[in-house]
Amino acid sequence: MLAAIGAQSIDELFDEIPASLRLSQLDAIPAALSEMEVGQLMGRRAQQDGQPVCFIGAGAYDHHIPAAVWQITTRGEYYTAYTPYQAEASQGTLQLLYEYQSMMVALTGMDVSNASLYDGASALAEAVLMAVRANRKSKSKRILMPKTVHPAYRRVVRNIVHNQEVELVELPYDPSGGHTDPSVLEAYAGEDIAALVIPQPNFFGVLEEVDALTDWAHANGALAIGVVNPLALSLLTPPGEWGEKGADICCGEGQPLGAPLSSGGPYFGFLCCKQSHVRQMPGRIIGRTEDLDGRVGYTLTLQAREQHIRRSKATSNICTNQGLMVTAATIHMALLGSEGLERAAAASYQNTSQLVSQLTAIEGVESLFQRPAFHERVIRLPAEAGSVLRSLAAHSLLGGLDLSRDYPELGDAILVCATEKRTAEEIDAYAQKLQRVIQLQGGVKCGLVPKE
Amino acid sequence: MLIFEQSRAGRQASAQAPLERADVSAIPEQFRRRRSAALPEVSEMQAVRHYTRLSRKNFSIDTQFYPLGSCTMKYNPRACNSLASLPGLLSRHPEAPESHSQGFMACLYDLQEILREVTGMKAVSLSPAAGAQGEFAGVAMIRAYHDARGDHERSEILVPDAAHGTNPATAVMCGYKVREIPTGADGDVDLEALQAVVGPHTAGIMLTNPSTLGVFDRKIEAIAKTVHDAGGLLYYDGANLNAILGKVRPGTMGFDVIHMNLHKTFSTPHGGGGPGAGPVGVSERLVPYLPVPMVAKSGDEYVWLTEEDCPESIGRLTAFAGNAGVLLRAYVYARMLGREGMPRVAEYSTLNANYMLKRLQAAGFDAAYPDRRATHEFIITLKRQAKELGVNTMDFAKRLLDYGFHAPTTYFPLLVPECLLIEPTETEDKETLDGFIQAMSDILAEAQSDPEQVRQAPHTLPVKRLDDVKAARELDLAWTPETT
Numbered sequence: 001m002l003a004a005i006g007a008q009s010i011d012e013l014f015d016e017i018p019a020s021l022r023l024s025q026l027d028a029i030p031a032a033l034s035e036m037e038v039g040q041l042m043g044r045r046a047q048q049d050g051q052p053v054c055f056i057g058a059g060a061y062d063h064h065i066p067a068a069v070w071q072i073t074t075r076g077e078y079y080t081a082y083t084p085y086q087a088e089a090s091q092g093t094l095q096l097l098y099e100y101q102s103m104m105v106a107l108t109g110m111d112v113s114n115a116s117l118y119d120g121a122s123a124l125a126e127a128v129l130m131a132v133r134a135n136r137k138s139k140s141k142r143i144l145m146p147k148t149v150h151p152a153y154r155r156v157v158r159n160i161v162h163n164q165e166v167e168l169v170e171l172p173y174d175p176s177g178g179h180t181d182p183s184v185l186e187a188y189a190g191e192d193i194a195a196l197v198i199p200q201p202n203f204f205g206v207l208e209e210v211d212a213l214t215d216w217a218h219a220n221g222a223l224a225i226g227v228v229n230p231l232a233l234s235l236l237t238p239p240g241e242w243g244e245k246g247a248d249i250c251c252g253e254g255q256p257l258g259a260p261l262s263s264g265g266p267y268f269g270f271l272c273c274k275q276s277h278v279r280q281m282p283g284r285i286i287g288r289t290e291d292l293d294g295r296v297g298y299t300l301t302l303q304a305r306e307q308h309i310r311r312s313k314a315t316s317n318i319c320t321n322q323g324l325m326v327t328a329a330t331i332h333m334a335l336l337g338s339e340g341l342e343r344a345a346a347a348s349y350q351n352t353s354q355l356v357s358q359l360t361a362i363e364g365v366e367s368l369f370q371r372p373a374f375h376e377r378v379i380r381l382p383a384e385a386g387s388v389l390r391s392l393a394a395h396s397l398l399g400g401l402d403l404s405r406d407y408p409e410l411g412d413a414i415l416v417c418a419t420e421k422r423t424a425e426e427i428d429a430y431a432q433k434l435q436r437v438i439q440l441q442g443g444v445k446c447g448l449v450p451k452e
Numbered sequence: 453m454l455i456f457e458q459s460r461a462g463r464q465a466s467a468q469a470p471l472e473r474a475d476v477s478a479i480p481e482q483f484r485r486r487r488s489a490a491l492p493e494v495s496e497m498q499a500v501r502h503y504t505r506l507s508r509k510n511f512s513i514d515t516q517f518y519p520l521g522s523c524t525m526k527y528n529p530r531a532c533n534s535l536a537s538l539p540g541l542l543s544r545h546p547e548a549p550e551s552h553s554q555g556f557m558a559c560l561y562d563l564q565e566i567l568r569e570v571t572g573m574k575a576v577s578l579s580p581a582a583g584a585q586g587e588f589a590g591v592a593m594i595r596a597y598h599d600a601r602g603d604h605e606r607s608e609i610l611v612p613d614a615a616h617g618t619n620p621a622t623a624v625m626c627g628y629k630v631r632e633i634p635t636g637a638d639g640d641v642d643l644e645a646l647q648a649v650v651g652p653h654t655a656g657i658m659l660t661n662p663s664t665l666g667v668f669d670r671k672i673e674a675i676a677k678t679v680h681d682a683g684g685l686l687y688y689d690g691a692n693l694n695a696i697l698g699k700v701r702p703g704t705m706g707f708d709v710i711h712m713n714l715h716k717t718f719s720t721p722h723g724g725g726g727p728g729a730g731p732v733g734v735s736e737r738l739v740p741y742l743p744v745p746m747v748a749k750s751g752d753e754y755v756w757l758t759e760e761d762c763p764e765s766i767g768r769l770t771a772f773a774g775n776a777g778v779l780l781r782a783y784v785y786a787r788m789l790g791r792e793g794m795p796r797v798a799e800y801s802t803l804n805a806n807y808m809l810k811r812l813q814a815a816g817f818d819a820a821y822p823d824r825r826a827t828h829e830f831i832i833t834l835k836r837q838a839k840e841l842g843v844n845t846m847d848f849a850k851r852l853l854d855y856g857f858h859a860p861t862t863y864f865p866l867l868v869p870e871c872l873l874i875e876p877t878e879t880e881d882k883e884t885l886d887g888f889i890q891a892m893s894d895i896l897a898e899a900q901s902d903p904e905q906v907r908q909a910p911h912t913l914p915v916k917r918l919d920d921v922k923a924a925r926e927l928d929l930a931w932t933p934e935t936t
Binding site: 078105160287345389 | 474475478479480486494499503515531533543547558566568582592620622626705727771790794795804806824920922924928929930932
């Protein structure tokens with residue numbers, strides 16, 4: 001090969017790089033391992049973290065994934081293909097993405113879906129930017145953001161949009177219901193608002209008054225952006241049917257549809273909207289068309305929105321989607337169908353209700369918000385939440401998410417979740433362990449910190 | 453046929469969901485959906501057969517040579533997938549406490565250190581979810597740096613005209629104006645043009661080196677000095693890091709911030725268009741602004757660094773720790789490569805590219821930059837063939853599919869007419885490269901003897917050329933029950 005090139009050595013091929021820049025050593029990088037050795041290393045590390053029983057949700061949910069989902073998804077033809085730029089050689093991925101878009105339209109009741117974004121939080125950021133572009137009646141870049149939206153999502157939105165002068169106005173939640181009382185919006189009536197964000201269920205698991213919120217947005221010239229859990233949508237009113245006219249944009253975290261917990265990623269964000277806003281949508285979109293012989297085929301479409309064509313005038317800088325995760329989600333939805341999704345959702349609802357009733361039977365433990373909820377609930381403990389959770393973790397049980405950082409006003413509150421995977425025995429064990437931990441810690445603490 | 457069209461009412465893969473249907477009547481009716489979502493109703497076997505069959509309509513690295521320039525379609529070792537999917541890693545909740553995360557965090561910490569060393573940067577954050585998000589993080593850090601110094605006059609990001617579209621799109625997302633810098637006839641950035649526009653308004657420059665033209669910018673030190681002297685910072689787009697891995701470090705070239713595409717250089721799967729991972733590395737002055745979360749070591753323990761620990765951070769860009777599963781795959785790959793394997797990546801990808809370039813030139817194709825060394829990729833221009841034979845780059849690309857090769861990148865970069873950007877990667881053998889070169893020669897011969905055969909290609913794939921205009925004009929983006 002070197003002879004064909006006319007070079008003496010491989011080193012000569014780097015002769016255009018100034019010698020002063022050339023690197024000789026990579027001392028800090030360990031020597032190569034064989035597949036067996038790296039397998040042993042990873043095996044040890046995977047084992048080291050145990051596999052505690054998980055009662056945390058908070059944006060990532062431990063649902064059953066049918067065996068077929070990842071067996072098919074990791075076929076090399078899906079796993080090692082790239083963005084379908086050559087449509088004729090990518091009909092598998094393209095048709096699958098079209099089916100995905102169709103499934104998301106069915107689930108959300110919206111008109112169109114893109115082919116996915118990175119995750120739920122960044123999808124909300126893109127939805128906010130999209131709403132600012134799409135709302136031509138509004139001159140402002142003001143977004144009403146309830147405090148019941150996932151705290152990490154609110155941070156991500158701020159981090160992504162703040163350099164484009166988007167203003168995020170936080171809406172307080174009702175302290176007894178844990179929801180956004182539509183009456184708080186009265187303060188903004190008549191003001192120029194680009195969009196109102198509506199989570200369903202919200203971060204506390206509580207169901208929001210989506211109809212009233214959506215109608216308020218439309219009556220006040222704002223767009224309504226739904227942030228939804230796709231599994232919950234199998235049971236709950238889809239955003240396309242909220243209020244009189246339906247939400248304008250909806251987005252959310254796709255993880256409950258076939259993605260393992262995997263430390264927070266890769267997951268995928270979904271983004272759907274009304275037909276009239278499709279040209280403001282970021283990300284890949286697949287369309288059905290015909291070939292020269294009139295056969296049905298699928299292709300990337302509306303590419304004039306995207307960075308590789310529009311460059312600085314694109315709707316977003318996003319390039320890829322989360323193709324492989326969407327492959328899994330599509331197969332997951334095909335296997336479960338609406339009946340299977342509804343059963344998984346209903347079982348998660350029932351397990352969480354059961355968990356909360358057993359935990360609140362313990363003296364001093366109370367359920368905070370009394371409004372209808374889906375598969376997560378906030379409970380308050382009679383002892384320091386962080387310390388209780390650490391004790392439970394020592395017994396290989398993740399008892400929930402400590403809310404004291406983001407909602408200190410709730411006291412020793414934790415967010416708990418029991419998906420359909422949690423068994424009656426696991427729920428019993430949680431209740432028993434919690435009771436013991438509280439007895440041990442509560443006694444020490446009672447005299448020191450007054451309860452609210 | 454769509455999965456929806458195979459649906460029959462009442463059919464389902466019943467063992468896949470809970471067997472009992474729990475009572476949800478306690479949820480008030482006003483919140484519940486009135487009609488079930490119109491998802492397909494099929495058996496497990498139908499779904500498996502349908503998606504297995506669909507997969508066979510794809511070209512992929514596992515089935516075809518995929519020399520897509522600027523995308524680094526190298527082989528993805530299977531161990532990376534199986535080890536990242538070990539039950540303890542796959543089932544770890546993102547909010548699991550540090551006490552139950554030491555194994556996972558050790559992998560991330562090690563990966564941060566490996567990437568830091570191989571790029572020559574001061575510190576690395578793994579959290580951006582993809583290359584474009586890494587770019588966003590990089591430019592947001594540049595902005596945070598200038599803002600923290602009260603240097604608010606810097607409103608422009610400089611971008612060479614050969615850059616990826618993500619570069620200008622990212623600069624705009626960070627609130628900057630974009631100014632394009634022309635490329636000289638030799639493929640390097642036009643240094644005089646750069647010197648003419650750089651100034652107190654310059655926030656920074658985004659560069660890919662080697663550039664998308666498949667050449668290493670020889671004046672990189674002068675570019676760095678020009679931008680730094682004006683108070684701007686240098687951003688390194690890591691799209692082409694594969695070409696110099698273990699050979700030159702962006703930190704040594706003078707870059708202040710870089711992103712890496714782990715799905716390129718570190719061989720994580722492209723997955724039909726993601727998920728990627730776009731870690732960022734920075735020089736000393738940008739360390740405070742790195743996105744969170746990151747992993748630090750405190751004694752023998754790994755701890756998370758979050759917003760509280762890094763108050764000047766540009767914050768988090770996804771809800772949790774980015775595409776963690778992708779990071780684990782990259783880590784396994786990096787450990788198998790080791791310190792001796794990294795420079796080999798650059799050496800063999802460069803050898804393969806230069807070999808292909810010379811052989812294609814000998815076969816009658818024109819190099820866009822014939823006087824330059826190829827890096828890990830190179831550009832062929834078919835301008836002459838398009839004019840003389842009426843067969844253009846798209847026709848060559850489509851005909852290559854008939855020969856069983858994925859087409860190279862077409863019509864990018866925009867400044868070379870009728871171009872093919874070809875990147876063979878280091879994992880392809882000589883026989884495969886020879887097969888591709890032979891196919892290009894054969895297509896050239898066809899273009900002379902039977903041009904229509906090439907213009908009508910492909911002939912052997914599931915569909916012929918698709919009507920993109922119809923797709924955009926008569927939008928059909930979802931199947932609905934009313935469709936059929």
